[in-house]
Amino acid sequence: MSRFQIPTDRDASGRSLGEEELAWLAAVIQSGSLNSNSGPMVRSFETEFAEHQGMASCVACNSGSFAVQAALAALELPRGSSVVTTAVTDFGALTALLYEGLQPRFCDVDPLTLQPTAATIARALDEPAQGSLGTEPVSAVILTSLFGRPSEAERVAALCAERGLPLIEDAAQSLETLRGGRRIGSFGQISTFSFQQGKHITCGEGGAILCDDEALARRVRLFVNKAWPYGEPNPDHLFVAPNGRMTELQGAVLRGQLAKLPGLVERRIATAARFLEEIDPTVGVAHPGLDDGDRHSFWRIALEVDGERVRGGADGLAQALRELGIPCAPHYVGKPAFALRAFRDLGAAEDLADYPGIHRGLERVLVLPWNEGIGMELARKMGQALHVAAEGLRA
Numbered sequence: 001m002s003r004f005q006i007p008t009d010r011d012a013s014g015r016s017l018g019e020e021e022l023a024w025l026a027a028v029i030q031s032g033s034l035n036s037n038s039g040p041m042v043r044s045f046e047t048e049f050a051e052h053q054g055m056a057s058c059v060a061c062n063s064g065s066f067a068v069q070a071a072l073a074a075l076e077l078p079r080g081s082s083v084v085t086t087a088v089t090d091f092g093a094l095t096a097l098l099y100e101g102l103q104p105r106f107c108d109v110d111p112l113t114l115q116p117t118a119a120t121i122a123r124a125l126d127e128p129a130q131g132s133l134g135t136e137p138v139s140a141v142i143l144t145s146l147f148g149r150p151s152e153a154e155r156v157a158a159l160c161a162e163r164g165l166p167l168i169e170d171a172a173q174s175l176e177t178l179r180g181g182r183r184i185g186s187f188g189q190i191s192t193f194s195f196q197q198g199k200h201i202t203c204g205e206g207g208a209i210l211c212d213d214e215a216l217a218r219r220v221r222l223f224v225n226k227a228w229p230y231g232e233p234n235p236d237h238l239f240v241a242p243n244g245r246m247t248e249l250q251g252a253v254l255r256g257q258l259a260k261l262p263g264l265v266e267r268r269i270a271t272a273a274r275f276l277e278e279i280d281p282t283v284g285v286a287h288p289g290l291d292d293g294d295r296h297s298f299w300r301i302a303l304e305v306d307g308e309r310v311r312g313g314a315d316g317l318a319q320a321l322r323e324l325g326i327p328c329a330p331h332y333v334g335k336p337a338f339a340l341r342a343f344r345d346l347g348a349a350e351d352l353a354d355y356p357g358i359h360r361g362l363e364r365v366l367v368l369p370w371n372e373g374i375g376m377e378l379a380r381k382m383g384q385a386l387h388v389a390a391e392g393l394r395a
């Protein structure tokens, strides 16, 4: 069998950058204003993105990691306090905590979806795990919806309200994702996004913070701008804050990208459905279902591989797929954050045995990158190939 040529989000084959982005970019170059405090492009993107998401305020910044840091800073959480978050996420979302003088208190996840649930968060709130960095009282919760799949955000929001804790939604992987008909990123006090090369839409590197609270939005904007209140009377640097600004060039690209976003995600959803249709769960490969009103925006396709039915489990299937030219990541991030060198060196001493959901979830998950360059026919062939590969590994 000939090897697959799969479009990738690392280059034009799996990205949708074109005339629209070029036109906005040309306008920036011609204007000579490349900084967002001089030109209109980032401000226009902020207005358009807030409106698209149905939120009052948006502040753009230079990365999704910085967006998390800005959200934490703007909430003015007590230094040294703990923040409940997942250990299965992007490293940048976690270092943001440490830069703000906060400590992660990791919660377990649902082994099927690798997402935190209201139950796993409640458990972490009530007691830190043995060896946790986050032993001080909890001041906030971060909820991350992975792969474009909605987490049970309404339950987590209710839990946070009950405990009087602000909820930050890290929606970097979940643009256009719906939970019960409502957008992921609209359930908490504040939400964060990433526009890095491999996300749903991109300007190379970039991020945004959304909220519905004017005072909170002002503090976010100050944090992104070295705490300089542009446009206010008697400005002064009001507190210690870094420069996390997005440039006009990035804003220009994002305006083009945002206009395409709904169509791009519709395409991902259609091709992912075509792919999944080809896989009969009897071969030991499953894709967890969705609740009514949920929409998965398929940033990635995370499959659950049953090691008792597929020889070699996620690793065995990954090897077979790679031989066919289909890229995939068994075990997603590989290990939970608390097992990373950087966190170990800080004193993290959690035991994976205390996180059965993470253990089982990471062991069984096989993650396929997905993008808008994948067409219906290729999706069908990939699904068929995966089905045949799994069948060939029947234990």
Ligand SMILES: *Cc1c(COP(=O)(O)O)cnc(C)c1O
Pocket: 062, 063, 064, 065, 066, 089, 090, 092, 093, 144, 170, 172, 173, 194, 195, 196, 205, 206, 207
């Ligand atoms: C990508 C990502 C981030 C970090 O975004 P960067 O733009 O790469 O800094 C944070 N959280 C999650 C869940 C992500 O997927």
